[in-house]
Amino acid sequence: MNKRFLAVSLFVAGAALARLLPHPPNITPIAAMALFGGAYLANRKLAFALPLIAMLLSDLVLGLTIYGKVLVFSQPVVYLCMLATVAIGGLIRSRKSWWIIALASLASSVMFFFVTNFGVWAFESLYPRNWIGLMTCYTAAIPFFRNSIAGDLCFAVILFGGFALLEKSVVSVREPKPLYS
Numbered sequence: 373m374n375k376r377f378l379a380v381s382l383f384v385a386g387a388a389l390a391r392l393l394p395h396p397p398n399i400t401p402i403a404a405m406a407l408f409g410g411a412y413l414a415n416r417k418l419a420f421a422l423p424l425i426a427m428l429l430s431d432l433v434l435g436l437t438i439y440g441k442v443l444v445f446s447q448p449v450v451y452l453c454m455l456a457t458v459a460i461g462g463l464i465r466s467r468k469s470w471w472i473i474a475l476a477s478l479a480s481s482v483m484f485f486f487v488t489n490f491g492v493w494a495f496e497s498l499y500p501r502n503w504i505g506l507m508t509c510y511t512a513a514i515p516f517f518r519n520s521i522a523g524d525l526c527f528a529v530i531l532f533g534g535f536a537l538l539e540k541s542v543v544s545v546r547e548p549k550p551l552y553s
Contacts, residue, residue, distance in 0.1 A: 375544040388426035398519035404527030410461020449491030477528040
């Protein structure tokens with residue numbers, strides 16, 4: 373088995389497992405895991421599948437053990453945002469500087485905030501389905517948004533920085549350089 377693929381897979385699995393640890397609301401490794409998978413998994417199908425499977429399995433564990441329900445109506449919107457974050461990771465694949473990763477992480481946080489809260493408003497029964505209900509939903513989500521940004525940036529540093537350190541110290545996980553360029 374390819375050691376680079378194994379290392380990336382272990383980072384993704386570790387991020388999914390970290391989601392199961394106690395944490396403040398929305399400070400999770402999910403967006404960073406998706407961004408990392410998109411940026412480091414060369415096989416596009418695996419780049420989308422691996423974070424999705426990790427998310428699904430951690431959702432099952434959390435739903436069955438802590439939350440008491442496995443799926444809510446707005447959950448597919450969360451998965452779509454995660455897949456969009458994988459796509460953002462694919463866009464930064466060849467230019468992984470600290471500021472590009474930070475910008476991509478911030479962009480995925482903003483996208484997640486707007487899309488998932490719209491999903492909560494549209495598919496759940498918490499808010500009236502009118503303009504005031506939508507604005508109330510977004511307003512109520514602002515404290516979680518701050519946590520999302522903090523968590524996404526923190527876990528992006530851990531995943532991307534940790535893997536960069538691993539690449540520096542373990543030759544077999546480095547991406548092969550093309551013979552001709």
